[in-house]
Amino acid sequence: MNISVPKLKILILSTPVGALGSGLGGGVELTISNLAHELQSRGHTIEIIAPAGSHLGDLSIIQIPGELQLTAQTQEQAAAIVMPGDPVLANMWATARSIQHDYDVILNTAFDWLPFYLTPFFDTPVAHFVSMGSQIAAIDTAIERVAIDYPGTIGVCTRTQAQTFSFADRCCVVGGSGVDPAVYQYCDAPENTLAWLGRISPEKALEDAVAAAERTGIKLKIMGKIQDPDYWAQIQRDYPRAPIEYLGFLPTHELQQALRTCKGMLMTPRWVEAFGNVAIEALACGVPVIAYRRGGPAEIITDGKTGFLVEPDRVEGLVAAINRLAEIDRADCRHAAETVFSQAAWGTVMENWFVRLVV
Known part of the structure; x- marks a missing residue:
């Protein structure tokens, strides 16, 4: 029996370390592009919030000005949380909060402390796609709090990645991407x-x-x-x-x-x-x-x-x-x-994850 999947309005927040299309975001850029295209092909409505100057073909992007964030992989495990004077990350999430009620679910792809800290201040469910293993202790702590308080909202790419965190058993393995x-x-x-x-x-x-x-x-x-x-x-x-x-x-x-x-x-x-x-x-x-x-x-x-x-x-x-x-x-x-790593196969995994958080 075929079970109908509800059509969702999904807001995706990009990485704050660089404009989409610049290459500064690494694999997250391809992940967002492939996921957005796949979900759109299934009838879902997709909007992306990203730093100014972003472009991903025909995808709709809300451009947000501000200073870029430091990448987590360039910092030490004991590093303090640092934000520039006019942080694009904070500006992106302020925009998301102002329009959150237009969407069924919000997807965070930023590996940074702020989105996890802000999760309790959102009414719309926030799914966090964590694209790196343990890097900074303060971020690990913020992710763990969300994993405890909002079960099922922390998605990771692989079991190996999950095992770098002390809360591995609270993570959902959703894969890292898929190709067309x-x-x-x-x-x-x-x-x-x-x-x-x-x-x-x-x-x-x-x-x-x-x-x-x-x-x-x-x-x-x-x-x-x-x-x-x-x-x-x-x-x-x-x-x-x-x-x-x-x-x-x-x-x-x-x-x-x-x-x-x-x-x-x-x-x-x-x-x-x-x-x-x-x-x-x-x-x-x-x-x-x-x-x-x-x-x-x-x-x-x-x-x-x-x-x-x-x-x-x-x-x-x-x-x-x-x-x-x-x-x-x-x-x-x-x-x-x-087969295993196709965009369609990964799209089904992500679609099911979002539906679980919404219904």
Whole structure:
């Protein structure tokens, strides 16, 4: 028997660390875009609140001015909560509170203290999509209070991510994102090149991928926003002979064109990655993923079938896996993206989560 799903009006609040479309928000940008498009296709009404200058194709965005917030991953565990003088985060949530009664549910995608603190001041249910593991103790405490007082409202990407928090059993595992396979072109005849995608900042450990490219002599295509210019400059100084090419921060249609022809993609996070949107983008192109056995990627990649999981922080493990890429059937990678990690499958999970909070 088919159960009718009520059509919802959903307000999504974006990350306050950068305008949508700038690349500063990392995987959250793709998450919001894919979720909004999927839910709209199901008849739900979607509105997004984001920093001024945001753009996500044809999606409706309420542009909010103000100073951007520091990213949590650049701060220490014991860091104090800090906000600029005219915080875009506070401005976004003030706007949300003023229009909250026009919506059935509010989705928070900001990993910051303020949205959790403000939850009791909202009448409309707030679902919190937590896209990082434990980073700052003060934020952990704020999330835990919401998890206790508002059961079922804390959504995380993976079990591995949840386990970084002391309140893991109070989290709902809802996945990190999903891809529309129609947007990504499958390639079964790759070139002898590798790819690395992500924000260029120390916790992503790009230098390990560059070192692996240098040892194998295989060209590495690097795609992503340079968040830490000094870090990027240091990598270039440390590996002057590495066969690397920086392609910049690319929109999806250009990214998949560059990615699909690669024989493999490397994921080298130094921290516990909550999910790994770039992994499912690679799979959608038929590109096997070589990742450290740490965090979300370890729950995405099936070792020996859609890529390889290697010992964390070991360049020699990356090199050994690169030499085994021919063992992977690229069709298996594409199949995983079309089924387990499809936008439609993830949309159903998120839709069900929202309905539970509303009814």
